[in-house]
Amino acid sequence: MRLTAILAIMPQEVNDERRTVKKPPISDPINLFDYETLARKFLPQVAYDVIAGGATDEITLRRNRSAFDEIMFRPRILVDVSCVDPSTTVLGQRIDFPVMLAPAGSHGRVHSDGELASARAAAAAGTIMVLSSASSFTLEEVAKAADGPRWYQQYFYRDRGLTMEMAHRAKDAGYSALCITLDSKTRPKKERDLRNNLPPSRLPNYAGLGLIENSPEPGITPSRTLMDLRDHSATWDYLDWFVSNSPLPVIPKGVMTGEDAYLCSQHGVDSIVVSNHGGEVLDTTFAAVEVLSEVVAAIGNAMEVYVDGGIRRGSDVVKALALGARAVLIGRPVFWGLAVDGEAGVLDVLRILRDEIETTMAMCGRPSIGSIDGSLISASPPLNPQRIR
Ligand SMILES: Cc1cc2nc3c(=O)[nH]c(=O)nc-3n(C[C@H](O)[C@H](O)[C@H](O)COP(=O)(O)O)c2cc1C
Numbered sequence: 001m002r003l004t005a006i007l008a009i010m011p012q013e014v015n016d017e018r019r020t021v022k023k024p025p026i027s028d029p030i031n032l033f034d035y036e037t038l039a040r041k042f043l044p045q046v047a048y049d050v051i052a053g054g055a056t057d058e059i060t061l062r063r064n065r066s067a068f069d070e071i072m073f074r075p076r077i078l079v080d081v082s083c084v085d086p087s088t089t090v091l092g093q094r095i096d097f098p099v100m101l102a103p104a105g106s107h108g109r110v111h112s113d114g115e116l117a118s119a120r121a122a123a124a125a126g127t128i129m130v131l132s133s134a135s136s137f138t139l140e141e142v143a144k145a146a147d148g149p150r151w152y153q154q155y156f157y158r159d160r161g162l163t164m165e166m167a168h169r170a171k172d173a174g175y176s177a178l179c180i181t182l183d184s185k186t187r188p189k190k191e192r193d194l195r196n197n198l199p200p201s202r203l204p205n206y207a208g209l210g211l212i213e214n215s216p217e218p219g220i221t222p223s224r225t226l227m228d229l230r231d232h233s234a235t236w237d238y239l240d241w242f243v244s245n246s247p248l249p250v251i252p253k254g255v256m257t258g259e260d261a262y263l264c265s266q267h268g269v270d271s272i273v274v275s276n277h278g279g280e281v282l283d284t285t286f287a288a289v290e291v292l293s294e295v296v297a298a299i300g301n302a303m304e305v306y307v308d309g310g311i312r313r314g315s316d317v318v319k320a321l322a323l324g325a326r327a328v329l330i331g332r333p334v335f336w337g338l339a340v341d342g343e344a345g346v347l348d349v350l351r352i353l354r355d356e357i358e359t360t361m362a363m364c365g366r367p368s369i370g371s372i373d374g375s376l377i378s379a380s381p382p383l384n385p386q387r388i389r
Helices: 002-009 012-018 032-042 045-052 059-069 114-125 139-145 160-172 191-196 236-245 258-266 288-299 314-322 332-364
Strands: 088-090 093-095 099-101 129-132 150-154 178-181 250-255 271-274 304-308 327-330
Touching: 032 045, 032 332, 045 191, 045 332, 059 288, 059 314, 099 114, 099 129, 099 332, 114 129, 114 139, 114 332, 129 139, 139 150, 139 160, 150 160, 160 236, 236 250, 250 258, 258 271, 258 288, 271 288, 288 304, 288 314, 314 327, 314 332, 327 332
Parallel strands: 099 327, 129 150, 150 178, 178 250, 250 271, 271 304, 304 327
Antiparallel strands: 088 093
């Protein structure tokens, strides 16, 4: 059933490739890496690569992951951890644990239920899904699928009327914040996709706008892509205009420097996402988690900061929080959960992360989110020659 569902939404060339893939014997995945391994075996190479890949040499992609391995815990003893509570709030909304679903286009590439399944899993897990405007279902369809809290991600378009229309559509459908992605300024060079000749995905949120991705549409001659719709000349003035007129809180995504974080705080946004788009846009940036301290130092307590990129373990989440993040987002692991078992797979991915967060918090002697602070971690060995006898 699951594989049939995947095949139904694959373009013909992907279907052909899929037929050559043998279903592996399933063992129970116990961590997010297992989910990726299983998903890789299920999926055609083209579908796996568009999700797993990054820009050019994929240095940032790898760094997003490896940076977490360089951060070490300083666990405390004799703290009462008989009750560990990973719940927190983001923009006043309670979530059961500090992990949200990052906006990521085309969940339908790996499962026919796409974002409908992801939204249900997020709601069941007690967290927020940030829906990509490049979703496989419309934002209204996703809103109807689950009643959990959700935010919407969109871009700044050349046509400011379209920018505001999207924002109002999201509000009307019950989304409670708008994530504005600012880091993908032009088409990135994702070499795996170029080699695979990746076919475009349909973009139902943009129906009727003459997008090549949505062709054919009755009576419409396609003339442009989503990238063409976006305003690549947008500057801080555009943000000012949007913040003044937005019907919902505004969350810029893709901040990677203290300077831009500070500017965001001066331009009236509600919170920010520190992100390098999972290594998908500009290669050889620092890992997102590496710039967290810089960002937090630049804005102090002015607003909440979220981070994504390479988060695969509960310990990664706790490290990000120790560095000042309010919560984190995950992108690729949602696809792996979906590919393996649809809604149940995404829910299991979230359950595993939550369990690992609770275990890490207990082991560290930090039983609540509020008790996690910078003293929990160190980036270098605490070697002090004067103290060594
Ligand atoms: C396949 C894929 C599609 C994505 N699509 C979007 C998108 O439509 N909008 C957006 O703001 N970010 C998008 N992202 C970036 C994610 O929001 C997030 O920043 C990134 O996936 C986090 O890194 P991780 O995958 O290592 O968790 C996408 C990422 C991937 C892997």
